[in-house]
Amino acid sequence: MDGNGRWAELRGLPRSEGHKRGVERxxxxxxxxxxxxxxxxxxxxxxxxxxxxxxxxxxxxxxxxETFLINDLDNFMKESIRFRMIGNxxxxxxxxxxxxxxxxxTTEANARLVVHCALSYGGRDEIIRAVRKLLQADTPIEEITxxxxxxLMDTAGAPDPDLxxxxxxxxxxxxxxxxxxxxxxxxxxxxxWPDFTREEFxxxxxxxxxxxxxxxxxxxxxxxxx
Ligand code: FPP
Numbered sequence: 312m313d314g315n316g317r318w319a320e321l322r323g324l325p326r327s328e329g330h331k332r333g334v335e336r337x338x339x340x341x342x343x344x345x346x347x348x349x350x351x352x353x354x355x356x357x358x359x360x361x362x363x364x365x366x367x368x369x370x371x372x373x374x375x376x377e378t379f380l381i382n383d384l385d386n387f388m389k390e391s392i393r394f395r396m397i398g399n400x401x402x403x404x405x406x407x408x409x410x411x412x413x414x415x416x417t418t419e420a421n422a423r424l425v426v427h428c429a430l431s432y433g434g435r436d437e438i439i440r441a442v443r444k445l446l447q448a449d450t451p452i453e454e455i456t457x458x459x460x461x462x463l464m465d466t467a468g469a470p471d472p473d474l475x476x477x478x479x480x481x482x483x484x485x486x487x488x489x490x491x492x493x494x495x496x497x498x499x500x501x502x503x504w505p506d507f508t509r510e511e512f513x514x515x516x517x518x519x520x521x522x523x524x525x526x527x528x529x530x531x532x533x534x535x536x537x
Pocket of ligand 1: 312313314315316317318330333334337354355356357358361372375376379428479
């Protein structure tokens with residue numbers, strides 16, 4: 312969800328206005344995902360690297376997150392949306408951590424859509440934390456498999472992402488779902504996140520449906536020889 316700051320700066324507004332508008336888009340895109348029957352939506356809200364931003368901006372984002380969690384809980388229950396945080400909880404304040412745990416617990420049984428909110432998240436950090444769990448459990452070397460590691464990721468039990476959309480024109484992954492994105496499709500749009508509407512989301516899904524995913528195999532399982 313990139314481009315909140317630029318969206319605001321282009322309008323001569325404080326960056327916080329971009330983040331506020333960004334939260335509105337979160338609600339809109341979540342609704343659209345529900346309507347499309349998408350089962351998992353992962354939102355990259357705050358990276359581990361984002362902790363290096365000015366204290367004042369971090370505080371704006373954390374306050375917006377708090378308001379979002381409090382205000383949207385009813386909607387999560389009404390729409391049967393399960394909320395799950397992925398990321399490193401150690402750096403979050405106890406207050407935000409407790410609130411996240413409360414929303415996770417309350418929405419645990421909801422099954423229409425799972426929203427993964429990546430907060431204080433880094434893909435490399437997630438892999439390191441998973442490897443540490445393997446070692447702590449004295450896992451025998453031959454039992455270290457892709458499946459076993461996947462079960463120790465924050466996304467355990469969720470499918471790998473089919474499509475990763477990055478807004479704002481940047482064409483990089485920025486430490487997002489490094490393990491899980493091995494065979495994901497990517498879509499980069501120059502639209503800034505606060506301008507990313509339901510219509511553009513639907514267009515992105517349509518584009519995705521035209522992709523030819525082979526997962527390293529040849530088309531239709533046929534052997535093509537020249
Ligand atoms: C990227 O834009 C956006 C962020 C680092 C924060 C995103 C946060 C929200 C949308 C609000 C909180 C999230 C939820 C789920 C309620 P940027 O600031 O990097 O923009 P720039 O690259 O133009 O400076």
